[in-house]
Amino acid sequence: MNNKRASCRVSHSRRRGQPVERDWRQHHNQGVWREVQEERRQESIPRGVCLSMCPIRELQDREAQNLLHRFEVLSGTERERWPRADPSGVVKEYARPAAGKDSTRPSDLRPPAVLLKTVFYLVDNIAASPTLRPWTEVYDFVFDRLRSVRQDMIIQRVSGADCVAVLERTVRFLIYASYRLCGEPLRLYDPRINDTHLQESLSWLLECYTSGKHPNQEEFQALGLLYNLGSSRATQHTMELPERIRSSPVMHLALSVSRAFMERNPVRLLRLAHSLDFLQSCALHRHLETCRRDLLLIYSHGHSSKNCRFPLHKLAHILALDVPLTNQLCQAHGVEVHGNSVVFSKTSFTEPEAGKLQCAHFHDLVDRKQRDLTVGSIIHGCT
């Protein structure tokens, strides 16, 4: 296989656009479009033959160079100078494609069945493990290894049910992580990177849904809409879905939430949010801050009167927070609280100082729903 073409096709260093677009951009410069067509006709798409979660060569290399991850090391050998690899625990890591490096060797690529097995391992044995700590490290490991799985899928042009099974779990994992790690310091968890990968995986998944039948489609269309609340692009995409998908109960609820957001009716939105399940609430949660701020703003204008009093506990109920947190929220927004009452005034409302409010303190609405759900069931979708 021609080296140049190989490195052209596998360019993941640029995170813009869908895999398809990225694929294509490499080619247009030399007018290699025709070549690509012919190439496809010759069916020279790489097919992986590596049957373990990590290619043997990589396992040996990393073991020899002491580059194994803590979770990949044979128990009992951690303290040795050269920890030994645990063959049932080493997973192929993500590697940036580079010139001169052939990422398409069949012995290095894992076929779809193995990729799915790998994903199951990552979810059941790592992400859902009750003993591995801290979860930020668990997240880093799973995030990276899932990225490598996606890379193998792209190189081999995996599509259809295999692709969907992997992507669905990836999306659920990333949405769950966006909630669980919310508030962690930047050096341990970067919400923007999580968001980028989540959006990419989601777009790819929604693209897969356009052909064939997929039983979980409504769940993910709804998750996409909730996660991207307020985005005209996401809302327009949802409106263009077939009627039977849009009218399913899960989509109907998501659309109602979206509508409430677009109409700026935070009271309705927060009330509807009570009906969302745990993962949907995770997807929605980053918008709750805006939602509550909108409510305080609207009420500051609508109830603006020196003589009027609004009961604090009532406000707490509408905001779906307890009284102390409501108090804190009001103070951060310049809303005066006197004892048990709130005095709204359009002139005193202010935007909170950056960083003053920590989303993580206000997670109760979502927390409550987790109850006895296990991480494994959340990610596999067996709730």
Added chain:
Amino acid sequence: MAHITINQYLQQVYEAIDNHEGSFCAELLSFKHPHVANPRLQLASPEEKCQQVLEVPYDEMVAAHLRCTYAVSNHDFVEAYKCQTAFQSHKEENWALPVMFAVTLDLRIFANNVSEHKLLCSKMLLIQMIFQAEQQLSLMGCFRVRAGIDDSKKWGMLFLINQLFKIYFKINKLHLCKPLIRAIDSSNLKDDYSMAQRVTYKYYVGRKAMFDSDYKPAEEYLSFSFQHCHRSSQRNKRMILIYLLPVKMLLGHMPNHQLLRKYDLMQFADVTKAVSEGNLLLLNEALAKHETFFIRCGIFLILEKLKIITYRNLFKKVYQLLKTHQLPLDAFLVALKMMQVEEVDIDEVQCILANLICEGHIKGYISHQHQKLVVSKANPFPLLSSSS
């Protein structure tokens, strides 16, 4: 034209090039011209003949065009598209701009044809083609030439930009329009282009503004487009109106029936009626009834925003009925329930009212203790056009 020989055709092309006759040359290379139906010109390999008569680079260009006519006659739009992309840019002069216009237009149409004919054509293929078209257009080098004003290839800029807009809207990548808009805004030629090009430009910029929820600028652009669009282009006028109407309605101006009937846009009739009467029930029904049409045009979401205006009109009626400045919140709840709004309670009523006050549609305040809306004695419901 339909019967000339290949040699006669090539001779005409040669003379057009030699005399710098841009428009005539464009016709000879455009698919709107009858010569493309001439079987004598539909050749699979015309390169040698072209080389005999024409110089570089025209020989290759014309050969590509003739291969293209061959492909189109066989309904092979994929091949036609590929040939069309073989056109190259001119380095210096701008006499060939009409040629470029014609080629670009055909290029985009072929890309469209491919995507429509190939039912199994994946989105990927379409995106590939469209990006290639876009690159081709940029390569035509219009943006980088620093020639004198008359000669400047900048005259081709607006045409190209309009073509690119069409492509971006089709593949739903509106954010790519921004740099192009900036380029035109900073150009000193922007008011000197032909009216047709300016109308098209403002139409797309207006639509983009709508998408970004900038309704005042959107109204300006689309109104300009509508007023200056030629009377005979009914279809274009209708297209502009489809986007102008929702924007105007959001700013409080309802269209009359005559206008809707004239342009066959009766889908808006019920919506208009519902909004002006404050009839939420009718609005929801009208939106549901013509949902497919509105979604296809991409205006469904904007029309949903009319709900706020409808609430305002409904509540104004309540105010007019009760004839008092201290209105019980319950009255509004009853009004909403009459409109069959689902699951609404008094808290939501407060929120809706508060929102209307916040947006400036109602002047007053809510007293939670007394469960009343107290409105200003002077003009409690200001005109919509002033409060948007």
